[in-house]
Amino acid sequence: MWMDTKTEAMEASRSRATLSRRVLDGLLLCTGDMEHLDEHIKDRWFVLQLAVWGLRGVTRVILANNPLSGAVILAALFWASPWQGLLGTLGVLASTLTAVLIGQDSAEVSGGLHGFNGMLVSLLMGVFSSAGDWYWWLLLPVCLGSATCVFLFSGLTSVLDRWDLPAAVFPFNITIVLYLLCTGPNNPYFPHHLATLPGTLELNGTEFIAVEVLRGIPLGVGQIFACGALGPSLLILGAVLLYSPLLAVHAVLGSAVGTLAGLSMAVHQDSLYSGLSGFNGALGCMAVGGLFFTFNWRTHLLALASAFLSAYADIALRNLLGTVGLPACSWAATLTATLMLLLSGSLAAHRIPMGQVRAPEHNLRSRSQWQAGHTAERRESTDV
Template sequence: MIDSYGGAKLVFAPFFGQHQHVSIMFNQFLRTLLRGAGQVFFAGNAITGAFFLLAIAFAALQNGTPYTLLGAIVGLTVSTLMATRLHLDDNDIAQGLHGFNGILVGITVTTFFIPSPLMWVLLISGAMLCPIAECAIKQSVTRSWGVPGSTLPFVLISWMLLLAGYNLSGVHLHVLSAAVQHPDESHVTLLMLFQASIRNIAQVFLLNNTVSGVLILIGLAWRSWAMALTTLGGAILATTVARLFGADTYSILTGLYGFSPVLSALAIGRVFYLRSPVRLWLAIFATLVTVLVQAALNRLFTPLGLPTFTAAYLLTLAIFMLARPALQPPSTVANTSE
C-alpha cells in the first residue's frame, strides 16, 4: 500500500525531477556569473566573485547609486548569456571568461550616464557586443601576436558608448567637473597614501571606496594569498611611484593613478609569466611603467573628455607579452578554476 506522501511523490515525480534539473542549471549559471566577476582580477572563483559584487554593492549603496550594482549584474548576465547564445567555448563560458568585460561595461554606463530607459538599452547593447569583440580580438591579435585581449573589449566599447552619448539627445551623460582639486600637501599623511593604495584596487571596478578595495582583497585572498599580496604590493608601489614623480595629488588619493598598475602587477607577476626571479623584477618594472603610461594617457585623453579606463594596463601588457618569448618561455594562463 502506498501512503499519501508516497502517492504524491509518484504523481509529481516528473515535476520534482524537472524542478531539480532547473535548480541545478540555475546554480551552475550563478557560479558562472560569479566567476565572471572574479575574472576581472584573473580569479575565476565563485566566492571571490561574490566578494567583488559585495564590494560593488557597498560602494553603490554608500554613494546612493544602487543602479550601479544593477548595471554590473545586468552587464555580467547579458554578456554571459550572449556568449552562450553564440555557442562559444563551453569551458570559457563556465570559467567566466565572457563575463568580466560585461560587468565593467555595466558599471561604466551606470556611472557616466544619467539613468533612463535608453541608458539601459545602451548598457545591454554594449554587454551583448562584449563576447563578439572578445572573439574578434582572440582571432586576430591574440592568435597572431600572442597578446591576450583582457579588458580591451571593455575599453573600446565604453569609449564608443561615451562618444556616442555626446552626440545623442536621447541619453544624457553626467556633468563631470573639469576642475582639478589640489589637496593641501601638508595634510597628506602615510595613512592617506595607504588608503589611496586600497582605492587603487577598488578603482579597477570604477569604485572610489576604501572598504570596497578591502573586500576585493579579501576575495582575492580566498582564491590565492599570492594574488592578494601581489595586488596589494602593486597598489602600494603605484602610489609610491606616482607620488615620487609628482603626479596630481587628488588623482593619487582617489586611486586614479593605480588601478591599471595593479592589473599589470598581477598579469606579469602571477598570470602570464613563469615563476622565476626575473618575473618578480619584470612585475615591479611593469607596474612602474604603467604609472608613466597612465600619466601620458591622462594628458592625451583629458581634452577628449574620455576616461582612460584600463588602457595604460593594456599598452603595458602588450609590450611585455610581445617581449615574452625573448624574456621567458611561454606559460599557460594561471589556473582560473575553483
C-alpha cells in the same frame, strides 16, 4: 584505569586533528580555480550554471577565477552602491547569455571569459552617467554594450591567438570609448560627465596627507571595479586573497607602485587619495606576477617594472584623452601586459601558455613538477 584514560585522550586528540584537517581541506576547496565545482554543476539546472559562470566572470575583472570570490566582490559592489551592483550584475549576465545564444566556446563561457568585459562596461556607464542613480533608461545601453563585448572578444581572440595573447579587456576599453563618443554630455537620454583635464583642476599643491595617500593604496584595488569606498575595496582585496595570496600581494604592491609613480609626477591629490593612480599599476603587476608568468625573483622584478610602466602610461593617456573629454580606463595596463607577454629572451621561458593559466600557486607547483620531471628524464637518458 590509567590506560583507559590515556586511550580516551589519544582518541580525542585524533578526532580533533581529523576535524581540523577536514576544516582545512574544506577551506582549501574554496581557494584557487575551484575546478571541482564545474564537475558538480555539470548536470544541474541552467540557472545554477549561469550563476557560477557569471560569478567567474566577475572575478575575471581582477584576473581571478573563483565563483566564491565573485560572490564576495558582488557583495562589496552592492555595499558600495546598490545601483552599481545592479548594473554590474546585469552586465555580466547580458554578456554571458549573449555568448551562450550565439554559440561561443563552452569552455570560455563556463570560465567566465565572456562576462567580465560586459561587467566593466556596465559599471563605467553607471559611473560616467550624469543622470544619477536609478535612471532606468541606462539599462538599454548597458545590455547592448555588454553584448557588443562578446562579439569584440570573439573577433579579437581569433586574431590574438596567433601570438598566444589574450583579448583581455580590449573589448571593454573599445566599447566604453565608443559609447562615450556616441552620446556626449548633452544627450537627452544618456548624458555623461566628461573626463576632467588635469589642467582644469584647481592648482595642485605640494603638500600631501600621508594617511590619505596610504589609504589610496587599497582603494586602487577597488578602483578596478570603479569602487572608491574603503570598506568595499578591502572586501574586494579579501576576495583576491581567497583566490590567491600571491595575486593579492601583487595587487597591493602594484597599487603602491602606481601611487608612487603618481607622487613622482605630482598628479592631483584627488587621484592619489581616491586610488585612481594605483589601479592600472595593480593590474599590470598582477598580470605578470604569477598569473601569465611563473613566479620567481626575475618575474617578480618584471611585475614591478610592469606596474611602473602601467602607472606612467596611465598618466600620459589621461592627459592625452582628457583633451577630448575621454577617460583612460585601463588602456595602460592592457597595453603594458600585452607588451610583456611579447617579450623574448630568457624571461619568455617563464611565460605560461594561455590555455594553461591557473591560480599563481597552481602555476608554480605545475612548473616545479614539470622541471623535476624534465630533470629526471635527462638523468635517465644520461645513465643509458
